[in-house]
Amino acid sequence: xxxxxxxxxxxxxxxxxxxxxxxxxxxxxxxxxxxxxxxxxxxxxxxxxxxxxxxxxxxxxxxxxxxxxxxxxxxxxxxxxxxxxxxxxxxxxxxxxxxxxxxxxxxxxxxxxxxxxxxxxxxxxxxxxxxxxxxxxxxxxxxxxxxxxxxxxxxxxxxxxxxxxxxxxxxxxxxxxxxxxxxxxxxxxxxxxxxxxxxxxxxxxxxxxxxxxxxxxxxxxxxxxxxxxxxxxxxxxxxxxxxxxxxxxxxxxxxxxxxxxxxxxxxxxxxxxxxxxxxxxxxxxxxxxxxxxxxxxxxxxxxxxxxxxxxxxxxxxxxxxxxxxxxxxxxxxxxxxxxxxxxxx
Amino acid sequence: xxxxxxxxxxxxxxxxxxxxxxxxxxxxxxxxxxxxxxxxxxxxxxxxxxxxxxxxxxxxxxxxxxxxxxxxxxxxxxxxxxxxxxxxxxxxxxxxxxxxxxxxxxxxxxxxxxxxxxxxxxxxxxxxxxxxxxxxxxxxxxxxxxxxxxxxxxxxxxxxxxxxxxxxxxxxxxxxxxxxxxxxxxxxxxxxxxxxxxxxxxxxxxxxxxxxxxxxxxxxxxxxxxxxxxxxxxxxxxxxxxxxxxxxxxxxxxxxxxxxxxxxxxxxxxxxxxxxxxxxxxxxxxxxxxxxxxxxxxxxxxxxxxxxxxxxxxxxxxxxxxxxxxxxxxxxxxxxxxxxxxxxx
Numbered sequence: 001x002x003x004x005x006x007x008x009x010x011x012x013x014x015x016x017x018x019x020x021x022x023x024x025x026x027x028x029x030x031x032x033x034x035x036x037x038x039x040x041x042x043x044x045x046x047x048x049x050x051x052x053x054x055x056x057x058x059x060x061x062x063x064x065x066x067x068x069x070x071x072x073x074x075x076x077x078x079x080x081x082x083x084x085x086x087x088x089x090x091x092x093x094x095x096x097x098x099x100x101x102x103x104x105x106x107x108x109x110x111x112x113x114x115x116x117x118x119x120x121x122x123x124x125x126x127x128x129x130x131x132x133x134x135x136x137x138x139x140x141x142x143x144x145x146x147x148x149x150x151x152x153x154x155x156x157x158x159x160x161x162x163x164x165x166x167x168x169x170x171x172x173x174x175x176x177x178x179x180x181x182x183x184x185x186x187x188x189x190x191x192x193x194x195x196x197x198x199x200x201x202x203x204x205x206x207x208x209x210x211x212x213x214x215x216x217x218x219x220x221x222x223x224x225x226x227x228x229x230x231x232x233x234x235x236x237x238x239x240x241x242x243x244x245x246x247x248x249x250x251x252x253x254x255x256x257x258x259x260x261x262x263x264x265x266x267x268x269x270x271x272x273x274x275x276x277x278x279x280x281x282x283x284x285x286x287x288x289x290x291x292x293x294x295x296x297x298x299x300x301x302x303x304x305x306x307x308x309x310x311x312x313x314x315x316x317x318x319x320x321x322x323x324x325x326x327x328x329x330x331x332x333x334x335x336x337x338x339x340x341x342x343x344x345x
Numbered sequence: 346x347x348x349x350x351x352x353x354x355x356x357x358x359x360x361x362x363x364x365x366x367x368x369x370x371x372x373x374x375x376x377x378x379x380x381x382x383x384x385x386x387x388x389x390x391x392x393x394x395x396x397x398x399x400x401x402x403x404x405x406x407x408x409x410x411x412x413x414x415x416x417x418x419x420x421x422x423x424x425x426x427x428x429x430x431x432x433x434x435x436x437x438x439x440x441x442x443x444x445x446x447x448x449x450x451x452x453x454x455x456x457x458x459x460x461x462x463x464x465x466x467x468x469x470x471x472x473x474x475x476x477x478x479x480x481x482x483x484x485x486x487x488x489x490x491x492x493x494x495x496x497x498x499x500x501x502x503x504x505x506x507x508x509x510x511x512x513x514x515x516x517x518x519x520x521x522x523x524x525x526x527x528x529x530x531x532x533x534x535x536x537x538x539x540x541x542x543x544x545x546x547x548x549x550x551x552x553x554x555x556x557x558x559x560x561x562x563x564x565x566x567x568x569x570x571x572x573x574x575x576x577x578x579x580x581x582x583x584x585x586x587x588x589x590x591x592x593x594x595x596x597x598x599x600x601x602x603x604x605x606x607x608x609x610x611x612x613x614x615x616x617x618x619x620x621x622x623x624x625x626x627x628x629x630x631x632x633x634x635x636x637x638x639x640x641x642x643x644x645x646x647x648x649x650x651x652x653x654x655x656x657x658x659x660x661x662x663x664x665x666x667x668x669x670x671x672x673x674x675x676x677x678x679x680x681x682x683x684x685x686x687x688x689x690x
Contacts, residue, residue, distance in 0.1 A: 014630065269390055281358070301354075301355070301356060304358065
């Protein structure tokens with residue numbers, strides 16, 4: 001899922017995303033859109049799909065991660081979390097119930113429960129306490145959500161989030177408790193918070209046998225291109241990540257041959273595309289030399305074209321994975337990705 | 346002509362420009378592209394059209410205006426101008442001959458001669474001296490250009506530039522001298538340098554009867570939407586201006602009802618398009634409320650969509666003008682534009 005924090009994937013139009021790249025679902029941010037333009041505003045304008053002219057699905061995270069990473073001041077109680085807007089310092093409160101309201105105002109297709117995402121590293125004791133609160137919050141959110149949508153004809157889904165920092169026992173305890181809710185899908189949160197990469201995968205492994213296989217499993221905030229099949233190998237169906245778009249803007253392009261740093265002098269007169277094997281508009285139309293020129297000149301079109309390419313690369317990898325699964329060659333595919341990584345050092 | 350200073354119209358892809366907006370010619374900047382990536386680089390990569398993947402025509406200005414407005418240090422001699430790069434302070438020289446070489450390396454369809462663009466205001470004495478030098482430079486550029494393209498099968502055009510600051514007598518003397526060159530077209534430069542608007546039009550008026558009517562006449566660096574028909578009424582065929590793209594980025598949108606300042610609170614929940622009468626992608630797909638949200642959030646997509654709309658507005662105005670001329674209703678059209686302006690105060 002491409003990340004559209006502020007109801008926009010940076011630099012790309014909804015037509016670029018839906019028609020050109022074939023994006024079927026994107027992630028928007030509950031916290032950011034709650035602060036600006038505000039969920040009531042969006043509700044009055046017919047919801048997020050209509051507000052941003054997006055024809056396909058939208059998943060909104062609950063805002064928990066942003067509250068913990070962006071807001072200046074925050075206070076967690078059993079009731080919820082009080083936080084200060086990073087925009088103007090105003091105080092706001094998110095509760096498990098209020099974030100369901102906010103996301104229903106957006107008209108999100110997939111809502112996430114409010115969770116606490118502890119920083120890394122954290123003590124086992126704190127992680128346990130926090131995880132238990134996240135489980136209680138998930139129960140409240142789930143109950144409230146059921147009551148709110150009872151009379152509704154619109155279909156949504158609400159995903160609880162497995163937490164437990166980097167402790168497999170807590171992860172398993174959390175997953176076992178959340179499965180009781182019989183939710184439509186499950187997310188694995190609290191990853192990509194600074195831990196070593198193998199640890200993230202280990203945390204996904206820890207709950208693989210507990211989370212229902214017939215329901216979508218979503219690893220939040222991952223990962224690098226070579227990691228995508230690793231997550232899928234551990235039973236993950238959905239991922240979101242700012243890496244393709246953020247790295248694009250910073251001059252790092254993902255290709256079938258590895259990473260390309262566009263500012264390098266060797267590309268000054270390189271008339272080839274970013275990736276010979278890529279069919280995106282950027283690769284079909286522009287040279288490395290032109291992209292390098294735009295990057296060095298600080299031109300907006302660079303970010304537009306680079307983001308387009310990197311998202312295409314991620315979508316292509318997911319396509320390769322799907323193809324490998326369907327043709328029952330996924331183990332070979334995974335081995336080939338691992339061996340290419342080992343070769344690249 | 347949209348302005349693509351660094352071989353890109355800020356934020357728009359070549360497909361947006363050519364296919365969606367129907368832009369048939371754009372302006373690129375000799376000075377900027379000479380400094381980065383360099384004209385020899387562009388030549389080796391097959392010229393500017395190929396470098397930037399642009400299928401239609403390109404006009405490049407000679408760099409004179411930028412030398413005089415951007416470079417830290419400059420020294421004008423009869424030979425040419427020595428200037429300091431605004432990027433790294435390196436010294437460079439432009440002569441009437443070298444700027445022809447540079448523009449031929451780009452493969453420009455329309456080249457401009459090197460001219461001096463004096464600041465405003467300037468004494469009659471200096472303006473006269475400067476204009477005479479510009480005329481001598483035009484003669485040299487023209488002669489050199491003829492010798493360079495003699496053996497060439499490629500068709501280009503080289504336009505001399507009428508100068509003379511805000512003195513009608515100097516403008517007329519300049520135009521009369523340049524007409525002797527029997528160039529493919531003529532430009533009127535030295536406008537939009539800080540003079541009052543009526544004075545710019547007066548300077549165009551001053552040479553209207555001297556510049557050949559059967560050849561394109563190009564007013565450089567103008568103008569606001571309501572001024573376009575005023576220039577056409579004075580015999581101008583071509584214009585370029587950064588206003589539609591720069592104003593778009595700064596939050597000013599041009600509509601058939603006048604200017605719209607997108608950040609205004611009144612658009613917070615305005616679900617209408619920027620301009621009900623506009624057929625651009627932005628107006629067909631997005632609301633004022635969404636554009637305002639993107640603008641306030643500092644999102645790149647705002648600039649992309651706003652530029653697209655403002656360029657469409659300019660192209661629509663030029664389309665209306667062409668239609669009025671063909672249907673022999675231009676005087677009525679001009680009156681209606683003037684009366685709408687008077688109403689708007």
